[in-house]
Amino acid sequence: MIELKTFNRKELEELISSGGFQQYDFLPVTRHRxxxxxxxxxxxxxxxxLILAFYNDRLAGYAGCFPDSIITGEKVISYAWLSTLYVHPEFRKKRVAxxxxxxACEEYEGRIAITEFTAEAEALYTIxxxxxYVFPKEGKRYYFRTDATGIIPEKKPETKVLKPLFQLMDVIGNSVLSVKNIRVKEPDFRYEVLSRIDAQSAGFINExxxxxxxxxxxxxxDxxxxxEGKKDHRYLFSSFAEVFKYFxxxxxxxxxRLSSCFLLQFRDGYLKIPYLFSNNNLDHVVEFLTYFIVKNKIKGLTSYQPALNNKIKDSGTFxxxxxxxxxxxxLFHKQLLQALPEGFDPHYQDGDGDCMMT
Incomplete structure (x- = not known):
């Protein structure tokens, strides 16, 4: 028999502070999350x-809900992103998911949104x-350095014995790229790199x-x-990385005058741009990114910013x-779509939903 238990803000805080979340065979959440x-x-x-599912008093799975809201005119529509959905393999044929x-849909009266889902989860949502499906975003992933050591063994585990060869290939390839990129210089325009958003930027964003x-x-x-640290293998979603920083x-x-502000997420050699605000001065944004990528030996950048991607396409130095x-x-629940005005588009940035956090 499946039993469900829900946790609101206070109940989740009690679960974490008591250490109760540590008692299970696998973790339903991390403390910092x-x-x-x-x-x-x-x-x-x-x-x-958070929703926990128990099968005969054993933790079988969990779902995470990440509340959000959309403002349409004077109306605020509350909803939640399904941020996690996991069922232990032992219980996967028992309809736990x-x-x-x-x-989750019941708790939010059908106002549920989902993105960044696996093919397996997508099959369930479709069924x-x-x-x-709504508001699809076209994006690009750019690669700047060779990473045979990380990519090939991950896709083909049987090649792990060839790791020393892949490392040598990366050293040679990236040495050549370093020589090629030696001409990249620091931008001659004024810029600042902060750890969080300051008051001046906040005023700029409000525009x-x-x-x-x-x-x-x-x-x-914050x-x-x-x-940053070693992964706890009892939690199956993202929780730790060797390097994780925001700029x-x-x-x-x-x-x-301030003309552009943007947030960079740096995780284990790869960049994302969760938020970008610019007065159409994207040439300087591309120039700064070029410098930042070369200086920090970035392996790749994923961007769903269409205007920026077009500017990168036109750049001869990226x-x-x-x-x-x-x-x-x-994916939006049909009841959430019914609450939105006809033809409404939230124009999500890369970091909206729970994408900024992972």
Whole structure:
């Protein structure tokens, strides 16, 4: 028999502070992820943040809910992202995932959104017949250095014995690229690199339509879902990385006025741009990225910023050696779509939803 237990902000805090989440064979949440969820400014005290499924008193799976809101005119529509859905292999033929998903939809009256899902999870969402694909984002992943050591063994585990050869290939390839990129110089325009958003940037951001403001972004910078350190293998979602940092970049024009601000997420050699705000001065953004990528030996960059990607395409100096097309799909529950005005598009940035945190 499957039993479900829900946790709101207070109950989740009690679960973490008591250490109760550590008692199971696998972790339903990490301490730092729970603490971040508790501080989510768009979460109310009553909303469910975590759902645990028990089968004969044993933890069988869990679902995470990440509250958010959309402003349409004067109306605020609350909903939640399904941030995690996991069922232990021992219980995967006992309809646990469907029970968890139905409970999440029930807790939020059908106002559930999902993105960055696996093919296995997507099959479940499709079978349920309650979600629709909406607002797809076309993106690019750019590669700047060879990484045969990391990529090939991951895709083909039988090649792990060849790791020394791959390492030698990377050393040779990246040495050649370093010589090629030696001409990249530091930009001659004014810029700043901060650890979080400052007051000047916050005022600048307010000039743009955005699903998140500076205060909200700073909360998640200060309370990330990923920490630097060794992974706890009892938690199956992202929780630790060797390197995980945020950089807030400010770029000024020739009149010393702020013209662009953006957030960089740096994780184990790879970059994302969760948020970008610019007064159409993307040439300087591309120039700064070129310098930052070469200086920090970045392996790759994923961007769903269409205007920036077009500017990169026109750039003759961007240090990419290869690029791939990417597509991010979003699934909205039909009841959430019914609550939105006809033709409404939230114009999500890369970091909206729970994407900024992982």
């Amino acid at each position: 729970a603490e971040s969820q508790i501080r989510n400014p768009k979460s109310s005290d009553e909303q469910t943040l 469907k029970k968890l998903l139905k409970k 349920m017949g309650i979600f629709e 743009f339509s955005s699903q998140r403001n500076a205060e909200e972004i700073n909360i998640f910078i 309370h990330p879902w990923i920490l 807030w970049i400010k770029i000024y024009d020739e009149n010393n 240090p990419k050696i290869y690029e791939r097309d990417f597509k991010r799909e979003y």
